[in-house]
Amino acid sequence: MTVKELKLLRKRIISTISELQESDIYLEEATQPIAPSVALGRLTRMEAIGEKSVNEARHIKVKQRLEGLGNALQRMDDGSYGSCIRCGNQIPFGRLSAVPESLICVPCAEKKRR
Template identity: 40%
Template sequence: MTIDIETTGRGQFAAVRATLSEDFATQTARLQQLTAASDSAEAHNRAAMLTATRQNLDQISGALRRIADGTYGACVQCGSAIPPERLEILPHAQHCVPCKEKHHG
């Protein structure tokens, strides 16, 4: 996934929003499939995948909210700009690297 974070103008995050929206739809479909599955032998694996999928959906939703309210790209902890390279790799990032390291050691 490649996102041009440095695009200028009012719609600067339109590509990011579109990519995140596609990811949201994909993760929602995955969640529905996992929820509908009934193989008891794979219950543990399915539970782990459900948890991971729900976490992905939460992260994507948060990024879409930050785009909508104009705070996307700013660290939610210190307010510093998150480097475009970090957002390129992890478009739902909500912390700058120093705050992420402090938060998760």
């Protein structure tokens, strides 16, 4: 990976983090307990509960991505970014470009899946 590619990825990670932080704030609100006193009809209350659980799942994903991206930035600083944590090979730029927080290369990811 070239210095230019690394810079590009860093920039992308930073902007993705700020987008995710906005979603995080929104989802934090959207996953607050639904007050029983809220005057909702039975069906709309059910809907609100359904929506809340969808948002909770989203919130978990957002938090996981934020953590992964934060770690990626740390690895950029200590120079270990872009190496597979399993086999030590370089992770191709194409994969990092699609998923900048990738920790393992494609062959290792496939082995893991089996």
